[in-house]
Amino acid sequence: MIAVGPLPSNTKDQSFVQIRKAGKTYRSKRGDVAALKDINLDIAMSEFVSVLGPSGCGKSTLLRCLAGLDHPTSGEILIGGQKVHSPPDGLGVVFQRDVLLEWRTVIENVLLPVEVNRMNRREWEPKALQLLDLLGLRGFEGRHPWELSGGMRQRVSICRALLMNPTLLLMDEPFGALDAMTRDDLNVELQRVWMADEKTVFFVTHSITEAIFLADRVVVMSPSPGQIADIIHVDLPRPRDLAIRETPEFGLLSRRARTLFQEMGVIRGGRGDKLRVAS
Amino acid sequence: MMQNIASNRPAMIAAVIVGFFLVWELACDLLHVPNYFLPPPSAIFKEFLTAPDWYLQQCLYTLLTTMLGFGAAFAVGLIAAIGITYSKILENTLYTLLVSLNSVPKIALAPLFIIWLGTGVNSKVAVSFLIALFSIVIDTVLGLRSADPDALDLLKTMHGSPMQALIKIRIPTALPHMFAGMKISISLALVGAIAGEFVASQEGLGWVILSAQGMFQTTRVFAAIILLGVMGTVLFFLVDIAERLVCPWHVSHRTAEAKAMAQAH
Numbered sequence: 001m002i003a004v005g006p007l008p009s010n011t012k013d014q015s016f017v018q019i020r021k022a023g024k025t026y027r028s029k030r031g032d033v034a035a036l037k038d039i040n041l042d043i044a045m046s047e048f049v050s051v052l053g054p055s056g057c058g059k060s061t062l063l064r065c066l067a068g069l070d071h072p073t074s075g076e077i078l079i080g081g082q083k084v085h086s087p088p089d090g091l092g093v094v095f096q097r098d099v100l101l102e103w104r105t106v107i108e109n110v111l112l113p114v115e116v117n118r119m120n121r122r123e124w125e126p127k128a129l130q131l132l133d134l135l136g137l138r139g140f141e142g143r144h145p146w147e148l149s150g151g152m153r154q155r156v157s158i159c160r161a162l163l164m165n166p167t168l169l170l171m172d173e174p175f176g177a178l179d180a181m182t183r184d185d186l187n188v189e190l191q192r193v194w195m196a197d198e199k200t201v202f203f204v205t206h207s208i209t210e211a212i213f214l215a216d217r218v219v220v221m222s223p224s225p226g227q228i229a230d231i232i233h234v235d236l237p238r239p240r241d242l243a244i245r246e247t248p249e250f251g252l253l254s255r256r257a258r259t260l261f262q263e264m265g266v267i268r269g270g271r272g273d274k275l276r277v278a279s
Numbered sequence: 280m281m282q283n284i285a286s287n288r289p290a291m292i293a294a295v296i297v298g299f300f301l302v303w304e305l306a307c308d309l310l311h312v313p314n315y316f317l318p319p320p321s322a323i324f325k326e327f328l329t330a331p332d333w334y335l336q337q338c339l340y341t342l343l344t345t346m347l348g349f350g351a352a353f354a355v356g357l358i359a360a361i362g363i364t365y366s367k368i369l370e371n372t373l374y375t376l377l378v379s380l381n382s383v384p385k386i387a388l389a390p391l392f393i394i395w396l397g398t399g400v401n402s403k404v405a406v407s408f409l410i411a412l413f414s415i416v417i418d419t420v421l422g423l424r425s426a427d428p429d430a431l432d433l434l435k436t437m438h439g440s441p442m443q444a445l446i447k448i449r450i451p452t453a454l455p456h457m458f459a460g461m462k463i464s465i466s467l468a469l470v471g472a473i474a475g476e477f478v479a480s481q482e483g484l485g486w487v488i489l490s491a492q493g494m495f496q497t498t499r500v501f502a503a504i505i506l507l508g509v510m511g512t513v514l515f516f517l518v519d520i521a522e523r524l525v526c527p528w529h530v531s532h533r534t535a536e537a538k539a540m541a542q543a544h
Contacts, residue, residue: 069432087436099429102528103451116439116447144528 015042016200017066017168021075023225024061034225035061036072041219041228045167046198050205050215052257054266058226059204063172066202067093079168092166092199096173098157100145106132107141110159117164124163131159134196135189151182155189162193171203175210184242187213195239208257209245212236220257222264229260318498323505326498338506340483341472344400345514348407349468353461355408356415360453361445363416364423377416385410386474393479403475403483410471411464418460422453455529458522465514473507484510 024036036058043049051059064070065077068087077084100109107128114124132141135155145153154174161169175183187210194201194214205211211218215234222229232253236244244250261267300320306312307319314322327334359377362369389406396402426449434444476485484503491499522529 064432067432067436069435087438089438091436093433093436095429095433097427097429099427099433101430101448101451103454103526112447113437116434116437116443146528 016045016047016080017041017043017202018078019062019066019075020078022062022065022072022077023074024058024065024070025073036065037225037227039075039226039228043200043202045200048194048198048201048203048214048216049219050203050211050217051219051221052205052208052211053221053226054206054223054261056226057221057223059221060172061226063170063202063204066168067091067170088168090165090167092161092164092169094154094157094161094169094171094174096176098145098150098153100153100156102145104144105141106137106143106145106148106156109145109156110141110163112160113164128159128163131162132156134193135159149182150178151186154178154186158190158193165197167200169199169201171201173204173206176206183207183210188242190214191239208254208261212250212253212257213240213242213245218253218257220260222260223266229264230256232256315495315497318501322498323501326502327506334487334502334506337482337484337487337503338510340400341469341476341485341507342510344403344407344472344475344483345465345468345510347400347404348471349411349461349465351404351408352411352415352464352468356412356460356464357419357457360416360419360423363420364449365441374416374420377413381413385471389474389478392475398479398481402478403472403480406475407468407471410474411468414460414463414467415457416460418456418463419453422456423449425456426452451526454526455522458518458526461518462515462522465518466511469507469511469514 019039019041022036022039023034026033026035039062041049051062053059061070065072066079066084068084068091071085079088082088101112104112107125110128110132111121111124114121129138129141132138135158137152137155137159140148140152145156148156154177158174161171175186178186191214201214203211203214212232212234218232218234219228220230220232221227234253236249236253258267304319304321307317312319318326359369359373363374364370385406388409389402392402392405396405426444430448431444434448439447472483473485473488476483477489480486484507487503488500491497491503
C-alpha cells in the first residue's frame with residue numbers, strides 16, 4: 001500500500017497504461033449524460049502524453065479515472081497490468097489549482113506525501129530540498145504559500161508530486177491558471193524535469209501549443225460525449241526550446257490540431273466560416 | 280499627533296474609553312444627576328474600592344461559570360460538528376434539532392435548569408453551555424465542510440486515511456471558522472452565566488446586580504456592569520490572541536489583504 005518504487009512491472013509486452021473502451025455516463029434527472037465514450041488509449045512507460053481538448057470534453061474525467069478518484073461506467077483502465085479501483089501506487093498528481101496547504105511551509109507541503117505514508121521525514125528532506133532546488137525554489141523552503149507567486153506555488157505542487165518518485169505523473173491543466181510568460185517558463189522547466197528521469201506523464205491541457213511542445217503524442221479529444229478525435233505524434237527533437245514553436249514543423253502539427261477543432265465547431269474562424277465581428 | 284494616535288490601535292481604544300468616562304463624569308456633574316439614577320464614574324470607582332476583595336470573588340465566580348460553560352460548549356461542539364460532517368444521520372437528526380433548539384431563547388430555559396440541577400454552579404454552567412454551543416457547532420461544521428475538495432482528493436491519491444483527512448486538512452481549514460464561532464460564543468457564555476445568576480444565585484456578578492437593584496444601590500449595579508464589560512473584553516481578546524497563535528497563516532492573510540485594500544484606496 002505504500003506509494004514508493006515502481007509498480008509491478010510485468011509490462012514488457014503490454015503498455016504501462018491501458019484504457020480499454022472506457023466510458024463514463026452521469027445519470028441525471030434530465031437523462032443520462034455521456035462524459036466519455038469508447039476511449040481506447042495505450043501509454044508506454046516513460047511516454048509523455050498530452051490530452052488536448054476544449055472544456056467539457058471529459059479530459060479531466062479521464063484523468064480522475066486514471067487516478068482512481070472516479071470510475072468509468074463501462075470498459076476498464078489498467079495501470080501496470082492491474083485494474084484501477086482505487087488510487088494506484090506510485091502516483092503523482094498536479095491539479096490546475098496548486099492545492100498547497102496554507103498552514104504549512106513550502107518544505108512541509110512538499111513532504112506531505114511522506115507524512116501521509118508515515119515515513120521518516122528526515123530521510124526525505126534532502127530529496128525535497130533537491131527538488132525545490134531543481135525547480136528554482138532554493139531558499140524558499142521556510143516560506144508559506146501566501147508569500148509566493150502563482151508560478152512558484154505551482155512549482156511547489158510539482159515538487160510535492162515528484163517527491164516519492166512516482167512512476168505515473170498526472171497533470172490536470174497545471175499551468176492553466178498562470179499568465180502566458182510564467183506558463184512558457186514552466187513548460188520548459190517541466191520538460192527539463194521530465195528528461196532528467198523519464199516518467200510516464202499524462203498531461204491534460206486546452207492549449208494546442210503547450211500540448212505539442214511537451215508531448216511525445218497529443219491525444220485530441222472532441223466534446224459531448226468525450227471521444228478521441230485523433231492522435232498526433234510529435235517527433236520534434238528534444239530538448240525543445242520555446243523557439244521551436246515558430247518552426248514550420250511545429251506549425252504543421254498545431255495546424256492539424258486546430259483544423260480538427262474547427263471541424264468539430266469548437267473553434268470558429270475557419271476558412272468556411274464567416275468571421276463575426278462585434279460592432 | 281491625531282494621526283499618530285489613530286494609527287496606534289491600543290492607544291486609540293484607550294483614548295476613546297477615557298474620553299467616554301470623562302464625558303460621563305462631566306455630564307453627571309454639570310446636570311446634577313442624582314447618584315441613584317446615574318452615578319458618575321468616580322463614585323463607581325470609589326464603590327469598587329470599598330470592597331475590592333469581595334468584587335474580585337464575585338468576578339471569579341462568574342468567570343468560572345463562563346469558562347466551564349464555554350469549555351464544555353467547545354468540546355461538545357467540536358465533537359458534534361465532526362459527527363455532523365461525517366454522518367448523514369447525525370446531520371439529519373442532531374443538526375436539525377440544534378437549529379430548531381437555537382430558535383428557542385435559551386435564557387427562557389434557565390428556570391428549568393434550576394429545577395433540574397439546583398441553585399448551585401451546575402445550573403449556571405448549563406445555561407452558559409447551551410447558549411454558547413450553537414455558534415461553535417455551526418461555524419465548525421461550516422469550516423469542516425469548506426475543506427478544499429481537491430486537497431481531499433490529493434490526499435486520497437497519497438493513500439491518506441479519512442482520519443488523516445480530518446487532522447491534516449479539515450481541521451486546519453476549519454480553525455479560522457472555529458475561532459469566529461468562539462469569539463461569538465465566549466461573549467454568549469458570559470451572557471448565559473449572568474442569566475443563570477439572575478434566576479437563582481447567592482454569588483456572582485449577576486447576583487450582585489440583581490440584589491443591588493432591589494436596594495436601589497445603583498452605584499453597585501454599575502460597578503458590577505463595568506466589571507462585566509472588562510471581563511467580556513478580556514475574554515474576547517484572549518480568543519483573538521489564541522487565534523493569532525494557532526492560525527497565523529489566516530491572520531497574516533487577513534492583514535495582507537487589508538494592506539492590499541489600503542493600497543488600492
